[in-house]
Amino acid sequence: MNIKSISLLVVLSTLLLVQSCSALYFELNGGTTKCFIEENPKDTLLVGNYVLEDLNPQAGISTPLALSVIVTDPENHEVLSKQMGASGRFAFQTLIGGEYKICISTNSSKWFGPTIKTRLHLDIQVGANANDYEEIAKVEQLNNLEISVKRLNDRVTQVRKEQSYQKAREITFRNTSESTNSRVMWWAILQVVVLCLTGMWQMRHLKSFFKAKKLV
Known part of the structure; x- marks a missing residue:
């Protein structure tokens, strides 16, 4: 086995271990909105799983928790707008490459009573990691080896998309830099x-x- 074959095996093994996801949690008061940015290439699937934890210290207050998610693309077009309950998931696919703004908010403050306080546990999975391979294996009737190959192929495809996207960004930045230097x-x-x-x-x-x- 030559050096190139060994290097290829190392890269493929690394791809199997890499998890393209991010998990976080933060406090979110009623009536407030928090936004964050996810930068991804074109045709990338993003899936968010969340759980809202009630932090209201007052006893005897029962307020149904709700979450609002609004996603806008790099051109400021609305991609997703969804109202959900205390736990669930949302998903969208990028139509163009760039920075996608994800804004999240909970129930507004009531006229009477305390402000709703929650802690949001959010897990965002991107690309191949967003696919449910167990469900795919059932639907397409694939064995363990076939589903492993499919998972690896999807991750390789995602890496190629990332490389193409970064290359396009590099070309854009280079052209901008050259134009600025010329001016x-x-x-x-x-x-x-x-x-x-x-x-x-x-x-x-x-x-x-x-x-x-x-x-x-």
Whole structure:
């Protein structure tokens, strides 16, 4: 087995171990909205699983918890708007590559009574990790080996999407940088030309002034 084959096996093994997901929790008071950014390439599936934990210290208060999720794409178009209960999941697929803004809020404060306080446990899975391979295996009647190959193929595809997206971003940044450098260069040249013309005009003006005063 040569070095290239060994390197390929290492990469594939790493892909099997990599988990493209993020789990977090934070407090979320009623009437407030918290947003965060997920940057992903085109045609990427994102699935969010959540649980709302009631933090109201007052006893005897029973308020049904609800969660509102609004997702906007890089062009500020609404991709998802959903009202859900105290636990559940939401999912969407990116139509274009870029930064997707996910905004989450809970029930508003009541007119009478305390503000609703909750802790949100949120788990976001991206790409191949968002797929339910157990369900896929049942539907497509795949054995363990076939589903492992499919999972690996999906992760390789996701890596290629990420590489293509990052390459496109690099090209965009490079073009922007080159354009900026070109503008800076021409601005510097224009400044030098203006200074030279101003100096020549001042010299001619002074020369005319001295001649008029018969100093030269």
